[in-house]
Amino acid sequence: MITTFTPIEALLGGSMIGIAAVALMATHGRVAGMTGILTGAIMPNGDWGWRVAFLLGAVAAPVAILLLTGGSLPLQADLPAWAIMLGGLLVGIGVTFGGGCTSGHGVCGMARLSVRSVVATLTFMLTTFATVFVVRHILGGF
Amino acid sequence: MLRNLAAALIGLVFGAGIAISGMANPAKVLNFFDVFGTWDPSLLLVMGSALTVTFIGYRFVLRRPTPMFDGRFHLPAKRDLDLPLIGGSILFGIGWGIAGFCPGGAIPALGSGEPSPLIFVAAMIGGILLANGLRAVSARRQSLA
Numbered sequence: 001m002i003t004t005f006t007p008i009e010a011l012l013g014g015s016m017i018g019i020a021a022v023a024l025m026a027t028h029g030r031v032a033g034m035t036g037i038l039t040g041a042i043m044p045n046g047d048w049g050w051r052v053a054f055l056l057g058a059v060a061a062p063v064a065i066l067l068l069t070g071g072s073l074p075l076q077a078d079l080p081a082w083a084i085m086l087g088g089l090l091v092g093i094g095v096t097f098g099g100g101c102t103s104g105h106g107v108c109g110m111a112r113l114s115v116r117s118v119v120a121t122l123t124f125m126l127t128t129f130a131t132v133f134v135v136r137h138i139l140g141g142f
Numbered sequence: 143m144l145r146n147l148a149a150a151l152i153g154l155v156f157g158a159g160i161a162i163s164g165m166a167n168p169a170k171v172l173n174f175f176d177v178f179g180t181w182d183p184s185l186l187l188v189m190g191s192a193l194t195v196t197f198i199g200y201r202f203v204l205r206r207p208t209p210m211f212d213g214r215f216h217l218p219a220k221r222d223l224d225l226p227l228i229g230g231s232i233l234f235g236i237g238w239g240i241a242g243f244c245p246g247g248a249i250p251a252l253g254s255g256e257p258s259p260l261i262f263v264a265a266m267i268g269g270i271l272l273a274n275g276l277r278a279v280s281a282r283r284q285s286l287a
Contacts, residue, residue: 003170003182010187013163017188017246018195020156022203027148029209029216032156034245039270050149050211055249057153062161062253064154073161075251076169077242077258087241088248088262090233092269095245096277098230099218102238103156103246105231106189111196112217119223120231127235132175135239 001076021108033104035095083142098124145211157250163188166251168242168258175239
């Protein structure tokens with residue numbers, strides 16, 4: 001499936017992700033890692049109100065954009081449900097043991113020049129690259 | 143109250159950034175990794191700009207004595223490159239490459255009302271609970287031994 005290169009949207013959206021990460025550190029002293037925020041919200045260990053608030057804000061964002069622009073959020077996930085479920089299960093297990101994901105390790109951790117985050121990010125990016133290659137060019141897709 | 147309101151607003155900016163950048167769209171994410179196929183370099187600019195803004199912003203923020211609504215900065219203290227870090231990151235990479243959703247992309251994608259992020263997030267929460275359960279069991283076994 002072809003998607004077009006969208007440099008302006010990528011730079012604008014990426015900068016907003018960065019602004020959110022800096023703001024969460026400035027206000028709550030927390031890493032804006034979706035893995036940690038979500039885990040703390042579903043397995044409450046005290047101090048979970050701000051996590052739920054952050055998650056609700058994140059889910060509300062596309063709704064707000066849809067209402068403001070009247071457009072539609074492009075979301076192409078024409079994969080069989082079993083593949084989406086398998087992917088979700090592996091991601092959930094992986095980010096728990098790996099201690100973070102694209103936002104936690106890839107943005108916040110790398111910005112702190114954490115060696116663990118740099119190694120984790122290189123590891124999952126290379127693995128994702130290899131997985132997409134195997135799925136699309138060896139198995140011929142799902 | 144103000145603390146939670148601030149978190150909701152920050153989540154809104156985060157989610158809007160994900161949606162605008164296209165990272166809530168699995169096709170766009172998977173195409174970034176498909177260099178020998180339908181390559182779309184957008185994700186590189188998303189990560190590059192997010193990282194640049196955070197890198198610069200953190201320099202100023204972490205110089206302050208405390209955050210606005212907390213007594214201290216909660217920064218990960220672990221330093222070692224252990225098996226869970228590497229193995230977990232490999233599993234995450236395989237899952238990301240199969241479904242095209244990562245946690246930061248899938249949560250805002252729930253707001254689209256489409257079924258696929260819902261399926262993904264439900265399975266991901268199952269994986270998080272399973273892995274945390276496994277970790278608790280192995281920690282208990284180690285403390286008994």
